[in-house]
Amino acid sequence: MSEPTVKCEEVLKHLIAYLDRETDAHTAAEIEQHLEQCRSCYSRAEFERRLKAHVRAAGSRSAPERLRARIRKLVDDEF
Amino acid sequence: MDAGLHIFFAEKVERLTDRLYGTALRLTRNSDDAEDLVAETVAKAWAKLGKLSDPQSFDAWIQRILTNTFVSEWRHRRASPEVAMEPEPEDGGDEPFSLYEKLHQPFLLWWTTPEEEVIAKLLREDIDRALDVLPDAFRIAVVLVDVEGYSYGEAAELLGVPIGTVRSRLARARAQLQRALWQHGKDAGLLERHMSAKAHNV
Numbered sequence: 001m002s003e004p005t006v007k008c009e010e011v012l013k014h015l016i017a018y019l020d021r022e023t024d025a026h027t028a029a030e031i032e033q034h035l036e037q038c039r040s041c042y043s044r045a046e047f048e049r050r051l052k053a054h055v056r057a058a059g060s061r062s063a064p065e066r067l068r069a070r071i072r073k074l075v076d077d078e079f
Numbered sequence: 080m081d082a083g084l085h086i087f088f089a090e091k092v093e094r095l096t097d098r099l100y101g102t103a104l105r106l107t108r109n110s111d112d113a114e115d116l117v118a119e120t121v122a123k124a125w126a127k128l129g130k131l132s133d134p135q136s137f138d139a140w141i142q143r144i145l146t147n148t149f150v151s152e153w154r155h156r157r158a159s160p161e162v163a164m165e166p167e168p169e170d171g172g173d174e175p176f177s178l179y180e181k182l183h184q185p186f187l188l189w190w191t192t193p194e195e196e197v198i199a200k201l202l203r204e205d206i207d208r209a210l211d212v213l214p215d216a217f218r219i220a221v222v223l224v225d226v227e228g229y230s231y232g233e234a235a236e237l238l239g240v241p242i243g244t245v246r247s248r249l250a251r252a253r254a255q256l257q258r259a260l261w262q263h264g265k266d267a268g269l270l271e272r273h274m275s276a277k278a279h280n281v
Binding site for chain 2: 022047054055058059062072074075
């Protein structure tokens with residue numbers, strides 16, 4: 001197995017942008033290779049990834065029935 | 080408007096209501112305002128449906144209508160002198176904070192992997208609360224990027240600010256969010272077991 005081409009500090013510096021898919025393809029590939037071989041950085045990446053997933057899930061909440069009824073009425077009235 | 084289009088719209092909106100409401104709730108922090116925002120979004124979407132060229136992109140399209148409606152109202156309120164708004168957070172002033180680094184300390188690691196345990200125990204109410212206490216500009220940046228999945232560039236365009244401002248607001252928002260979750264972890268006793276394990280072994 002080849003040695004990681006980038007150091008941990010460099011990976012951590014770009015990790016959040018990488019998880020946000022805001023790095024260029026070359027940097028993303030270097031980080032991916034590093035994460036495959038570095039347990040410490042991989043743990044950190046997984047933690048941030050899971051936290052990000054928790055935050056994303058905060059964007060879905062059961063809508064109250066009165067809102068559903070309001071929307072149904074709105075759509076039916078418009079038709 | 081033909082019946083097929085009506086059915087398409089009604090089914091799509093029905094399926095997306097939880098997602099639209101959840102996003103609206105995170106943006107407005109208030110259930111009545113969130114319901115109004117979703118209703119306004121649906122009305123706008125219905126009125127503009129004829130302009131949607133690709134039905135496959137309906138989900139992203141209506142999500143963007145919701146975001147635009149909220150942001151436009153928010154910016155309008157911010158510009159209004161009659162309304163006392165939360166000031167724009169100033170640059171600098173808050174320290175970087177990493178929940179992972181805070182949890183990943185030798186005395187905590189002695190017992191188990193606390194970062195795994197804490198994140199597994201985070202409740203959705205914890206995240207909601209931590210998001211809701213962020214200053215408006217920070218919270219909105221996080222909602223746009225983390226909740227809605229916009230790129231930094233798209234968020235900058237939607238908010239009418241430079242991309243660097245989005246990057247900076249996101250970094251500071253996430254630090255504040257993680258600090259709030261750390262505090263919650265302590266208050267809720269999630270770390271108690273690790274602390275007491277350490278105390279018994281010194």
